Amino acid sequence: MTMSSLPPGTFGVRLCLAETNEMFSLPQCQNDLTLKKLKSHLELLTGIPLHFQRLQYLDEMDLLDDSTFKDNDIVRGGTITMRIWRQDGWGHLVAAAAKGDTMKLAHLGVTEDFAGTTPYAEILGPEQKKEWVAHRAFVALFVASHRGHVKTATFLLRHGADVHSKTPLGRTALHAAAVMGRCDCIELLLSCGARALDPDSEGQTAVSLARLWGQQQSERTMVRFQWRRKSAAAVLPSSSESQAVQETSGHAS
Template structure:
């Protein structure tokens, strides 16, 4: 009938994370999903923060956040590729955290001891550099804890102190706590920090 619409079909996709060659299954996809919606789900599925995700399909062109799967001609059973923003060595950092390569990670700016080895960090002032290290340590902690790399998480918490950083999307803190609980050899507490004049959620893991 004119004006009628067929029900949305639910289908599965695969996601390949280029930096680690990991494959993830996406079983509950629909044509009207926007890439922004998908990225929020992928943040929890892959442990990769929303703002680092570059999604590609068939070629290496970034898919716009406000476009849908239908807009990009994504077909059931297809494979979407995720790549990490390469600036400032983020791809190497995510790969090292995902694989639990603690010693390699230690040289990628997640501690103040090695922060000066980055060309970008060398031009930062003391407070900016501290914030730069905290951001990198948070991302590494998020990725490593998602995959249960206990020794890497211990290293990040013991060498970086408290990793305090705004959560990049509307991620439920209980879900992040569950991811951190993969590293159940020690107690990690997660709470909210409300900053004056700021409306952001912060992750505060500590012993």
């Protein structure tokens, strides 16, 4: 869509992810767009779960979720800055996952056998520590899958990352990989049990999001995987059939 074909009152801005210096384009903004609605879109565009997003404009004051572009004087061609909540090293974790830095992630509390600690983790009991690691592993998997870092995603899954974990908006790592066309990550996640037809809080599945974002290869990859799995299941005999075959073989001998 060209600038001349945009709806009236629509304009573009840019977004800078401070932890990685990545730049993203937001071409279809409007004055009445709320920051809460924007964050939902940014979760897919930037691969940063909504609850870690701190949005700022012109200064270092966080923008309120219920405020609009007009409330914050965000204008055409402006640059919004996204920062990650820094507590407990989340900014470092997100940056490492975005770069596919597996070695660094291994020292940031994303594996079940993590021996290190942080000031926050030190006050946690065993079960709370387990949940702490699981959450960090999922966030790292979500970001790495969005960026297409299949080796990092493989490392995280081998060390206990849950392929079914979701962001507050109900999105899994598969949703993130699908909207960005990361087919190698899609194959990996599906092979580890990810479900292509699980809806997020807006009712969108990984397949429907791939279609909305114009990622035809993502959609085909998921459809082919589902077809292969169904074909394999149809070929394999059921347990009752297997037992009947064994009994028949026994009588024959």
